[in-house]
Amino acid sequence: MKESLDAAYRLAESQGWVASRTQLTALGVTRWMVRDRLAKGAWVRWGVHTVGLRRGDLSGLGRLWRAVWESGRVSALDGVSALVVAGLTGFDVPEVHVSVPHGRAPRQVDGVRRHVVALRRPGELLGGGLPRTTTAVAVIRGAQWASSDRQAALLLVMSAQQRLLPLARMQDTLDTWRPHRRRALIRTVLNDVIDGAQALGELDVGALCRRHGLPAPHRQVVRRGPSGRIYLDLGWPDIGLFVEIDGIHHVFGDSVVVDALRQNSVVLSGGSVLRIPLLGLRLQESAFMGQVVTAYWMRSRRAA
Known part of the structure; x- marks a missing residue:
């Protein structure tokens, strides 16, 4: 009996302190032994087949x-x-x-x-x-x-x-x-x-902007930064508004650091940069593009 119970406790410990009645039977723990320990409150019944070999929550x-x-x-x-x-x-x-x-x-x-x-x-x-x-x-x-x-x-x-x-x-x-x-x-x-890069390349930005009442933006806008040229996904340089669309690759490696430096450089020179996860465009296009529309008209009024 002791050997059977010791084996049952070892098994239960590896399974979050539970064992099935089938497992217990295979180890030599009879249903009478199970019933006795349940009645005494030493074990806990967690269903038709599941027995907890120690008290407390699962x-x-x-x-x-x-x-x-x-x-x-x-x-x-x-x-x-x-x-x-x-x-x-x-x-x-x-x-x-x-x-x-x-x-x-x-x-x-x-x-x-x-x-x-x-x-x-x-x-x-x-x-x-x-x-x-x-x-x-x-x-x-x-x-x-x-x-x-x-x-x-x-x-x-x-x-x-x-x-x-x-x-x-x-x-x-x-x-x-x-x-x-x-x-x-x-x-x-x-x-x-x-392939986030390919997905970004295939994104029809012109159609996206037209759907939301915006003029066609420039693609791959080039700006000057402290360390040389900065390439931004799209924007309207005449009003200083730019948008970066981030594929999944932007969360790996040092991409986050590079992105932050590029964005900060543009902002310090007086521009505005909005970031849109590509996943955001797939799931909440209206919400993200609504922010771009708001920013476009704010910058337009400021530039007028």
């Missing part, structure tokens, strides 16, 4: 194991929850997301969001440890299941920034899986992330 890891066990044998962590296990940080996840294949009725579990998927494809699940989908699949599904386009785009960008997997693999998975929900948005954001 840990984050314990919540994940419980979500899988209580949702059914064929369930697996998916979407943003699988990404958290893969290393994603800084993304608020109030519920645990799990997926089950079509034809299996998922159980209702508090704190768990269940998603029925058409089928489990070969290689979709990782072997060993917490049952979960591969990171590439989790990124695409997490973007599909996000509560808004903004949250979906944020998840894609954060996964890229934190280098959870090669960007090309995200693209390959998107091409293979062909999701129905948000397919166009996911592809656009991934293209922006993978």
Whole structure:
């Protein structure tokens, strides 16, 4: 008995201090032993299949194991929850997301969001440890299941920034899986992330400005700075207004430092610089371009 309990405690410690009844039985802990410890308050019942081997609230890891066990044998962590296990940080996840294949009725579990998927494809699940989908699949599904386009785009960008997997693999998975929900948005954001410079080059700035009642701006405006020439994405030099559109590459390496020096140099010489993330144009074009319109007319009146 002691050996069985010692093994159960070692296993539970590695799983956030929870174990499934199936695991306990396999280790030689009988249901009578489980019932006795639950009755005495030494252990805690966290569902039909999940037992906590110490008192207190569930840990984050314990919540994940419980979500899988209580949702059914064929369930697996998916979407943003699988990404958290893969290393994603800084993304608020109030519920645990799990997926089950079509034809299996998922159980209702508090704190768990269940998603029925058409089928489990070969290689979709990782072997060993917490049952979960591969990171590439989790990124695409997490973007599909996000509560808004903004949250979906944020998840894609954060996964890229934190280098959870090669960007090309995200693209390959998107091409293979062909999701129905948000397919166009996911592809656009991934293209922006993978090749921000190309996306910026293909952006029709003239049409963008015309839609918002602005005259066509100059592209790649050249200014003189203390260290030589400064190139700005677009602007109206006659009124001293310039706009920088930042692709995802602007958050990597020393790009932030270079951008700040360039912007400060223009401002110190009397100009105005507005910064717009490329992602912002994809998601909130009207809001960002509204700021450009306001700045344009303010600078125009000042220059008159």
